[in-house]
Amino acid sequence: MTATALARAINAGLRAAMERDDKVILMGEDIGPLGGVFRVTDGLHKDFGPDRVVDTPLAESGIVGTAIGLAMAGYRPVCEIQFDGFIFPAFDQITTQLAKLTYRSLGDLQMPVVIRVPFGGGIGAIEHHSESPEALFAHTPGLRIVAPATAADGFTMIQQAIASPDPVLFLEPKSRYWDKADVDLQAEVDLSETGVTTGLHAARVVRPGSHATVVGYGPTVKTLLAAAEVAAGEGTELEVIDLRSVSPIDFDAITASVQRTGRLVVAHEAPTFFGPGAEIAARVTERCFYHLEAPVLRVGGYHTPYPTAKHEESYLPNLDRVLDAVDRVLAY
Amino acid sequence: MTEPLTVQPGTASDPTTIVQLLDAEGHRHHHPEYGPFAADLDADALRAMYRDMVLTRAFDTQATSLQRQGELGLWAPCLGQEGAQIGSAHALAPRDFVFPSYREHGVALVRGVDLRDLLPLFRGTRHGGWDPRAHNFHLYSIVIGSHTLHAVGYAMGVQRDGDVGTGDPERDRAVVAYFGDGATSQGDVSEALVFAASANAPVVFFVQNNHWAISVPTTVQSRVPLAQRGPGFGVPSVRVDGNDPIACYAVTRAALERARSGAGPSFVEAVTYRMGAHTTSDDPTRYRDRAEEDLWRAKDPIARLKAHLLAESLADEAFLAGVDEEADELAAAVRDHCRTLEAGPPEQLFDHVYTAPHPLVAEERAQMTEFEAGFADEEGAR
Numbered sequence: 201m202t203a204t205a206l207a208r209a210i211n212a213g214l215r216a217a218m219e220r221d222d223k224v225i226l227m228g229e230d231i232g233p234l235g236g237v238f239r240v241t242d243g244l245h246k247d248f249g250p251d252r253v254v255d256t257p258l259a260e261s262g263i264v265g266t267a268i269g270l271a272m273a274g275y276r277p278v279c280e281i282q283f284d285g286f287i288f289p290a291f292d293q294i295t296t297q298l299a300k301l302t303y304r305s306l307g308d309l310q311m312p313v314v315i316r317v318p319f320g321g322g323i324g325a326i327e328h329h330s331e332s333p334e335a336l337f338a339h340t341p342g343l344r345i346v347a348p349a350t351a352a353d354g355f356t357m358i359q360q361a362i363a364s365p366d367p368v369l370f371l372e373p374k375s376r377y378w379d380k381a382d383v384d385l386q387a388e389v390d391l392s393e394t395g396v397t398t399g400l401h402a403a404r405v406v407r408p409g410s411h412a413t414v415v416g417y418g419p420t421v422k423t424l425l426a427a428a429e430v431a432a433g434e435g436t437e438l439e440v441i442d443l444r445s446v447s448p449i450d451f452d453a454i455t456a457s458v459q460r461t462g463r464l465v466v467a468h469e470a471p472t473f474f475g476p477g478a479e480i481a482a483r484v485t486e487r488c489f490y491h492l493e494a495p496v497l498r499v500g501g502y503h504t505p506y507p508t509a510k511h512e513e514s515y516l517p518n519l520d521r522v523l524d525a526v527d528r529v530l531a532y
Numbered sequence: 533m534t535e536p537l538t539v540q541p542g543t544a545s546d547p548t549t550i551v552q553l554l555d556a557e558g559h560r561h562h563h564p565e566y567g568p569f570a571a572d573l574d575a576d577a578l579r580a581m582y583r584d585m586v587l588t589r590a591f592d593t594q595a596t597s598l599q600r601q602g603e604l605g606l607w608a609p610c611l612g613q614e615g616a617q618i619g620s621a622h623a624l625a626p627r628d629f630v631f632p633s634y635r636e637h638g639v640a641l642v643r644g645v646d647l648r649d650l651l652p653l654f655r656g657t658r659h660g661g662w663d664p665r666a667h668n669f670h671l672y673s674i675v676i677g678s679h680t681l682h683a684v685g686y687a688m689g690v691q692r693d694g695d696v697g698t699g700d701p702e703r704d705r706a707v708v709a710y711f712g713d714g715a716t717s718q719g720d721v722s723e724a725l726v727f728a729a730s731a732n733a734p735v736v737f738f739v740q741n742n743h744w745a746i747s748v749p750t751t752v753q754s755r756v757p758l759a760q761r762g763p764g765f766g767v768p769s770v771r772v773d774g775n776d777p778i779a780c781y782a783v784t785r786a787a788l789e790r791a792r793s794g795a796g797p798s799f800v801e802a803v804t805y806r807m808g809a810h811t812t813s814d815d816p817t818r819y820r821d822r823a824e825e826d827l828w829r830a831k832d833p834i835a836r837l838k839a840h841l842l843a844e845s846l847a848d849e850a851f852l853a854g855v856d857e858e859a860d861e862l863a864a865a866v867r868d869h870c871r872t873l874e875a876g877p878p879e880q881l882f883d884h885v886y887t888a889p890h891p892l893v894a895e896e897r898a899q900m901t902e903f904e905a906g907f908a909d910e911e912g913a914r
């Protein structure tokens with residue numbers, strides 16, 4: 201076990217996947233000698249060479265589009281999109297091509313492509329560097345979407361994502377890149393575990409509690425744990441669930457929890473309107489109607505473009521906003 | 533019936549050669565095709581160019597240090613690119629419209645934007661900071677290449693308004709899109725070239741080839757000089773020494789006149805160098821060596837024009853000292869102003885999402901107001 205930052209853990213996971221399978225190639229802008237703008241690919245260009253760690257031309261549609269062709273030729277491309285706000289030039293390739301080729305070919309073609317995207321805000325960046333576009337992709341059948349919240353998950357999940365026969369959008373919470381936790385970087389990862397109740401898409405109860413359930417993924421998990429800590433000081437026991445996956449969603453885990461607590465708050469940085477929280481609220485209402493003691497509440501981004509850095513604290517689902525929602529579900 | 537597209541031969545220089553009118557030592561050179569386009573640059577005009585380059589550098593240097601002091605979240609320096617920016621911008625007429633990317637601080641200065649208004653974007657208090665229509669200078673675009681299509685569309689509007697080819701200098705106008713060498717790889721830029729050629733739009737594509745797209749050299753974007761891109765789209769192209777403000781003025785002026793006359797789009801590749809980091813979050817020592825930077829330092833556009841002004845007695849030491857003084861004043865004003873830039877109340881983030889009322893935005897704003905008021909009550913109760 202070594203205390204490892206999330207960015208380093210993903211780096212180690214990429215390295216392990218590249219060592220295991222020489223068909224794994226990394227491609228993206230500035231991922232070579234620079235190691236990516238967040239240094240997630242640091243050192244890999246030096247050790248695996250420019251054919252396996254490819255500095256591409258500055259063209260996101262090109263990155264994903266050629267990854268599709270490479271996957272057809274038997275490779276396992278891992279694309280880096282530099283920032284969330286720059287995925288849109290590739291939106292067409294991801295949603296109309298990558299997501300649908302397995303379906304269109306009746307399963308003859310597999311698309312083992314991973315698209316890594318640093319996502320979310322809270323780092324004081326300028327426009328287009330802080331967005332959470334997961335709902336736009338979750339609406340597209342054929343894609344898998346995951347987001348590690350911890351260094352250990354960064355190490356494990358990137359390897360499982362690369363092993364996945366389906367395309368995976370791998371969202372990396374950029375505000376947590378430098379958070380350290382103990383990770384066993386020698387551990388063998390079970391690459392068969394792409395299922396919903398085990399492995400890549402399984403949610404995890406990260407703190408048990410009985411008064412209300414709070415659910416999040418990626419950057420919000422840390423905020424939810426902080427909220428649970430504060431709530432505990434006031435005698436409220438929150439059950440915190442790290443969803444880990446946005447598509448599919450481990451509804452069994454959420455349902456089991458809500459059936460015990462009767463209350464649910466969902467938090468994410470993506471805008472709430474038509475966001476992942478809306479989907480979770482609707483499904484949980486269907487599954488747990490008689491167990492619910494209060495309506496499911498959502499805490500997320502507002503219906504505004506991601507604001508300027510000086511206003512992002514008000515926009516993000518911060519500690520106060522989460523605790524306020526918890527108070528409201530408990531008031532019923 | 534649409535007319536088949538034709539490439540006008542002979543209007544473009546050979547894009548494998550580089551137009552230069554002022555060399556690194558500050559000597560003027562004759563150029564048969566572009567020399568005449570710089571013939572109107574008298575001593576006053578050259579001194580004005582020099583002044584704008586020095587002011588731009590002072591501003592840029594000040595903004596870089598403001599970022600280092602934590603006053604700006606980020607800064608994208610234009611150090612080294614003043615020749616390409618000031619030279620080309622001086623060729624613009626007030627009615628021409630500019631679509632910049634995010635590093636065109638020198639062009640902003642020439643367009644009359646108060647340079648202090650560039651700061652809020654980088655300080656994180658606003659996404660813009662100036663009225664694009666007041667200066668015919670659009671907001672900065674962060675998504676690489678996206679604005680080149682807007683430039684072409686705007687040019688198509690100018691064309692539909694009949695503001696090309698009338699011969700009336702008060703009426704004819706053109707549009708310029710500034711972008712980098714990396715941007716040329718984007719699909720949007722190719723589509724912009726397609727649309728510009730197809731519509732014969734009055735637009736000038738002005739590429740500052742500063743040799744690096746963050747850590748990636750231009751060779752990854754293109755195996756041939758970027759100026760060779762244009763002809764493939766039917767857009768005549770020219771390559772110019774980007775550290776030569778006089779040549780940048782001449783080729784841009786030629787391209788603008790072509791556009792305003794109704795003869796269609798042009799592509800200019802200004803070969804220059806980004807002397808500093810890509811942005812203040814970048815570390816160029818990871819990908820390029822000092823020797824390369826030194827090579828380009830010797831081609832500094834400001835030193836070059838200064839040498840010319842002095843050698844030809846177009847300016848004296850008093851003038852140079854006056855410009856330096858003005859630059860110091862600008863830098864001080866910028867520093868003072870930056871510290872006064874504050875974000876407004878949090879509810880401000882709901883302003884201008886739409887122009888007409890929108891119930892969801894109104895509801896969320898009310899929720900925030902109530903939420904904030906709750907805290908105020910708690911404070912009051914204490």
Ligand SMILES: Cc1ncc(C[n+]2csc(CCOP(=O)(O)OP(=O)(O)O)c2C)c(N)n1
Nearest residue numbers: 229286674675676712713714715744745746
């Ligand atoms: C669509 C898109 N992809 C990636 C980025 C991140 N990014 C910002 S600047 C830059 C390099 C741009 O290089 P170039 O076009 O040569 O312009 P320069 O910055 O050198 O002036 C990159 C990759 C972006 N802003 N937009």
